[in-house]
Amino acid sequence: MPVILYKNHPLVTDLQSEIHKRIANNHNDTFIYIVPTRRKVRELQRELLKIPANRTAPAFELFTLETFATELYSLFSSPKLLLSMPTQAVLFGEAIRNKEKELGYFLTHSSRKTIPAGTLKKMINVINSLKEAGIYPVDLYSELNNADNDEKQKLKDILLIYEEYESLIKEKFIDIGGIYKELNETISKPESEKLFRERFSKVTSIFIDGFDEFSDPEITMMDAISRFNNLGIVISFDYYLNNDELFGHLRENYEKFKKIGFRIKSDQDIITTGTDNHFRYFIARNLFRHDFVESEFTTDKISVFKAGNREEEVEYIAKIIKRLVNDNPSRDLSKICVAMYSPQLYTKLFHEIFPRYGIPSNITDRFQLDQSLAIVSIISLLKVWQNNFRRRDLMRALTNPYFAFENSSLKIDTGNLYSVSAALKINVGREFWKKRINNRLNQIQIEIESITDDFELQQREKEIISIKKALDDISSIEKLLQRFGPDMTPVQFKKHLSELLSELNIQQNIMKSLTFQTEDYAILTEQTEKDTRAYQKFLNVLDEIIGLLKFQNKDAIPQPLKFYINKLKEAVAQTRYNIRQKYGYGVYVTSLEETRGLDFEIMFVAGLVDGEFPSVYQPEIFLSKSRQYKKELYHLTENRYLFYQCITNFTEKLFLSYPNKDGELEAVPSSFVDSFLNIIKCNDWRKEIPSELNSAVYCEDELLQILGHNARIGIKQEIADKFDERIFQIIKYIYFAIRVEASRLTSGEMPEYRGLIFDTVSNHSREKLIKLKDKIFSISQLEKYAACPFQYFADNILRLTVIEELEEGMTPLERGSILHEVLYEFYTERRSENLPHIFECDQNQFDEALHKLIEITKRKLEPLSQTDIFHFLEKELILGTEKRTGIIPEFLKNERNRKLDVVPSYYEVAFGPRVGNRQISDKLLDVREAIQVGNVKIRGKVDRVDTGENYFTTIDYKTGKDVPSLSDIIEGLSLQLPVYLYVIEKVLIKFEKALKPAAGAYYLLGARVEEKVPIGNKELNGKAFLKNKQTLLENDEALRDVINKSIQYVNDYVDAIAAGKFEITTEEKMEKSCRHCKFDKVCRKETILENN
Incomplete structure (x- = not known):
């Protein structure tokens, strides 16, 4: 309930009635009306224009305190350029640069050269708030002298920036804080009243309404204006004298107005009538009081409910609104308001959910440019x-x-x-x-x-x-x-x-x-x-x-x-x-702060979660500790007062709500809800939402969800004729999709939706599939099919293009390519020059070999980018530093220890077409045609072949960490090593070199350089490959069995591809096959896991 403050003016208990009466009597030029927000000014302009009947609407003197002060300043002072936030920010940036060498807290010379944008924004806000509160550099010096040592440098920096900013704007610019300062310095001059009367000649009253708190410069301005002849001020000040738990932060303002001569008429002295006034009066007297003794206030106009989460909370709000409109089709939606303390947590939900429910809305977002x-x-x-x-x-x-x-x-x-x-x-x-x-x-x-x-x-x-x-x-x-x-x-x-x-x-x-x-x-x-x-x-x-x-x-x-x-x-x-406000259109969705001074028929206060509202106090570290303490003291009562304002500005119904969960976290209801329910007996829906909000259908999505759910559990409903064709088609599609999913689960009809497409594609496509049997395959393609047939289908049949995230520096594939080229050139040169094998080199020969290998590596790395840190890190990884052995030196050291019966003999052995750059392939063992593996033609390139008198080992260089195991080979997931052993045996025979396969090894070229042998003949352990303790095959016969099994896998996979079998991989394989899959966004593996 308002306290009426008045000075040099008769008591006016109802400002609205007084203003309406003056306009009706054509006395609109006798008053100035000041309200808290520009939105309220715009609404008043429209509202007051309706009052004059059958005559031209007058201009009204409507202001906020800021625009009123700006208007007076323009009358009393020489013009300066009024700074906006953007230009103010530019000048603050200039002030910081001018003082950067003196700033010891915000700009330490060893760290940064500029203040982060967020810090700058906070600094501007703090200095603006200080200045608008009438706190100037001279006032801060006393605080600096009394400050603790740990905060002196910070306050000194603030002062330096504040003073430098003031010096920059002194002559030509002014900001809002400066307007109040200069206005209060000039308003008491004799000529000011004359200038005021030239602009407001007939004004006898200034009405100020809807405010809760005033700054010292604002009070000083009002005091000075009130001294003008034939001018009185009436302030409707929302304050109750005997409830400091709610109004305590306003007591200081109240006392200041009394001190400068304002007379007081409190709500106790003003007769209130009507239920709404009674409710507001009751709330003002009792909310948050510890000594509450009155009986509960009972009303059915107020409801409190909780929802499962924020999305559900907004959905319930939408349902309630639709129900209210259904009960009263002529209801003005612009008289419904949904307000939150933290609208940023809800804005996207309202943008998404209200259109879904067909509710027009006016969402007052303010966006960062x-x-x-x-x-x-x-x-x-x-x-x-x-x-x-x-x-x-x-x-x-x-x-x-x-x-x-x-x-x-x-x-x-x-x-x-x-x-x-x-x-x-x-x-x-x-x-x-x-x-x-x-x-x-x-x-x-x-x-x-x-x-x-x-x-x-x-x-x-x-x-x-x-x-x-x-x-x-x-x-x-x-x-x-x-x-x-x-x-x-x-x-x-x-x-x-x-x-x-x-x-x-x-x-x-x-x-x-x-x-x-x-x-x-x-x-x-x-x-x-x-x-x-x-x-x-x-x-x-x-x-x-x-x-x-x-x-x-x-x-x-x-x-x-x-x-x-x-x-x-x-x-x-x-x-x-912000986007243009649509007046008279849709439900008003805004922040609690924006509802000040506004009245609505229906009010929703959402998001009443502890920690959000009341908000957790965040110390303003740019202020001195004494000012921080004062802000903390008033923080809770300011939040309480805002809550009070928002729950007392409705005329028909009030709804309070909060979510039970915020994401995965439990949300604690705001303490304000409990405080409110301690004194108000209303509709408590926290345990059970009214059935009509859950049983009825409120939008198309709900209808489709219900039909889909019922159809999935076997209740298929007839589609009513009243649905339009679009909805009819969507429902038909839902029923069809459910049939598809049922088929997938039962392996019944519609096999094409499980990836078995041969019988359902066109004749032309079937022919294309059959011809794949004659295609030349690479091992990597077949391994992809083994891992996941659907992945193969998406990549190699549909050829879907995926824009992959760009990696800074080298990828493992690129690093591998360079290392392959380096080792190919190194070994082929040594072979052509008949140089000794590395394990045969003495120290000088080894050093020369290492020097040569590093020289080749540097030359291969030279064309790469040298403009970023990643290049240098990669170079260090490959070549090493004084403190760290690189891949190349470590590799050669490893080679020196490989004293075996087999020696490096062939490098980058290519067979078949389309195997990359043929310039980097061994000319001594080069096969242009594909190799027949069973009924399948295979192409590829073997990184290295080490040969002895009777057997050989194939080696594959790997720059990654993970390599397949013997179990992966036996299960048909890894085909490379066994198939390459088979291929190289055939290639060697072609070149009249009959050698037996001994092992397939991986040479890891990464942070660690080491050899791993997933498949090898145990009898040749330590002869054809480094002695190791890995699980090996007992003899040549066992090795042949695994190779033959892999060949059978190759043929089975190609047969399955030609038969159009492209199912999603099994759940057991998903951990490996899905880890780096680029088609996960179009894969239904989650559905499979969910169904399982």
């Missing part, structure tokens, strides 16, 4: 030039719908740029892009001369087209951005940027989305408006920055692009924007 994709894209495009074509900036700038390059003369292929940069390891450097691409083009031309395989030739030609396109695109972007190369004056920068945005058609591209036909058109419209508002706000910020520089007399000074980007980033980080 630096989070807008459109604005991030613009700044990223500028940073492309500033950061020398860094790939991250390029991708941010190009992968968005606002720069539709394909529709412009540039026709940038962003996906191709990404692929080329990944393949060529290009991270940054405009010239480096060109150099790497041109080097690769030259390399391809050399490779083409020796390629005889048609498929390989096609691949190289495609690569040429791809990287030439990337080169053209880089050149086009360079031409687009080169205007920002020279230093620019502010006007030149704005001109260049405006021209760039115009050339990229950003405005048209934002609006283009509205031409799409979609069921979510309302959401699309809102997103388009959001983008449009963000873009317009950005242009305003740009204008403000240019205007600021002009006011600072810096408009003729050329500056580099970095200067302007920094200004833009500082400004944009402190800028917020």
Whole structure:
């Protein structure tokens, strides 16, 4: 209930009635009406315009305290440029740079050179709040002198920045805090009243309504204004004298008003009538009091409920609203409000759920400009030039719908740029892009001369087209951005940027989305408006920055692009924007704070979770401890007061709600709920929600869920004729999908939905499948099928393209490729020069071999990017350092210890077509045709073959950690080693070298260099491979059995592929086969696991 404060004015107990009466009597120019928020001003403007009947509506003097102070300042003082948040942020950034050498807390010289955006934002807010509260640097010096040693440097930094900022704005600029300061210095001058009367000649009353707390400068201003002749002030101040648990933080304000001569009429002195006033009065007297003695207040207008989670909470709110509208179809939805203390936790849910339930809404989001994709894209495009074509900036700038390059003369292929940069390891450097691409083009031309395989030739030609396109695109972007190369004056920068945005058609591209036909058109419209508002706000910020520089007399000074980007980033980080409010449209969804001074018929207060509301006190560390203590003292009562305001601004119904869980965590109900229910007896739905909210169907989704659930358990309902065709088709599809899932579970009808597609595809597709029997397969393809037939189907039959996440530095595959090339060149050179085997070398020979191997490695690494830390780390891993042995030295050391009956003999042994670069394949053991393995043709390349007099060992280099085991081979999951043993035996016979297979080994080239032998003849342990304790096969016969079994697997897999069998892998194989699968997003393995 309000306390009426009045000075030099008759008592007015009902401000609304008084204002309505004056307007009705055509005395609208006799009062000024001040309310808390701009939204309230806009609502009042519309409301008051309805009062004058049959005559022209008058202009009303409606203000917030801030706009009223600004209006008075413009009357009494010389004009200065009023700073907005963006321009203020730019000046704070300048103040920090001016004092960076003196800042010992925020900028330690050993760590950072700039203050993080979040810290800067908090600092600006703190200094603004201090200044608006009338606390100036001179006041803070006394606090600094009395501060503890541990906080002195922090307060000193705040003071330095505060004072430097003040010196920057002193002559030409002013902020809101400065307006109050200068206004209160000039308002008492004799000429001020005269200037006031020139603007408000007939005003006799200032009415101030809906406020809870006033700052000292605001009270000083009101006191000064109240001294003007024939002018009185009436303040409706929501305060109750005898409940400090709720109103304690306002007592200081109350006493200050009394001290400056305001007379008081409290709610005890004002007769209240009506149930609503009675309820509000009861709440004000008793809420949160420990000495509550009155009887409970009983009402059926209030309901309290809990939901399972936040999503369910919003769904219940939607259902209640629909029920209220169903009971009263003429209800004005704009008179319904849903408010939360932390709207950011709920906004997405309301955006998603209200449209689903067909509820129009007016969600008052305020968005950070630096989070807008459109604005991030613009700044990223500028940073492309500033950061020398860094790939991250390029991708941010190009992968968005606002720069539709394909529709412009540039026709940038962003996906191709990404692929080329990944393949060529290009991270940054405009010239480096060109150099790497041109080097690769030259390399391809050399490779083409020796390629005889048609498929390989096609691949190289495609690569040429791809990287030439990337080169053209880089050149086009360079031409687009080169205007920002020279230093620019502010006007030149704005001109260049405006021209760039115009050339990229950003405005048209934002609006283009509205031409799409979609069921979510309302959401699309809102997103388009959001983008449009963000873009317009950005242009305003740009204008403000240019205007600021002009006011600072810096408009003729050329500056580099970095200067302007920094200004833009500082400004944009402190800028917020919102979409246009739709008056009289939909349910109002907002924060609790935004409901101040507003009244609604229906009020929902959601998210009443302990720790969120009341919120946990977060100390403002930029303040002194004494100020922190005062803020903490009032924190709880401020939260309580906000709760009180929100539960007393309804006329028909109030709903309080909270979720039982927040994600996986249990949510504790707010203590405010218990305090409220201690004094109010109402509808308590916490244990059981009314049945009508769960039994009835409130939206299409619920209907479809019920029909789907019933059909799944065998209750199939007839589809009513009243459904439109769209719903009818969706329901038919649900029934069909359930049949499919039932078929999958029972292995019954519809085998095609389990991956058995042969009988259901077209004749043409069946022929294609059958012809796969004649295809030449690689072992990796067949191992993929063994791991998961569906993965093989997606990758090798459908050829689905997956844009994989780009890895910084070398991938294991790329590292492996380099090591293969290095070892191939090293060993083939030694063989051609008849040099001794490594285990036969003396120390000098070994040192020469190591020197040669390192020399080759460095040469192979040279073409790679040298512009990032990852390159140097990879180089250290491969070559080593003084403190760490690298892969290459460790490998050669390992080779020195391999004194066996077999010696390295053949390297990169290729067989069949399409096995990669034939230049890197052994010319002594080269087979151009595929090898027949049973009925299947196989192609591939064996990394190394070590031979002796009677037997041989195949070796596969591995840069990863995991290698298959013997059990993987026996189960048919790993085919490489046994099949390669079979293949190499046949190849050696072809070259008249009849040797028996001894073992298949993996050479691990990683953090540890070691040999592992999953498959080998135990009789040759320590002869054909290093002696080890792994499980081995007893003899040659056992080894042959495993090889033959693997050959049978190869033939079985190809038969299954040709028969169209592409089922998802078994649950037992999922841990291994699904770990690195790139098709997990289109796989139904989770459904299988769930059903199992």
